[in-house]
Amino acid sequence: MSDAQASLVAIASLAFALALFAGWRAHRRTRRADPDAVGWVDWTLVQVVALIALAVSGYVALKG
Known part of the structure; x- marks a missing residue:
């Protein structure tokens, strides 16, 4: 495994x-x-962005 693949797996x-x-x-x-104690972080959006980053970095790590 190259260094680039290792960093992509870490990401x-x-x-x-x-x-x-x-x-x-x-x-x-x-x-x-x-119900009035709403936080300022939209955790659903954070989860979606993290899953997209996981898919992209996983795909590139496995392809290369």
Whole structure:
């Protein structure tokens, strides 16, 4: 495995971890006790962007 592939695998794994964290936070946000206590981070958008980064970096790492 080359250095470029290793860094792409690292990016993919970090994006996967971020997607899991964002999914957990989005789940907590939808089930909050106080409906007026809205946070400033849209965790669903963060999760989608992380999944796109995971798909792209995973594809490029496996192709090259």
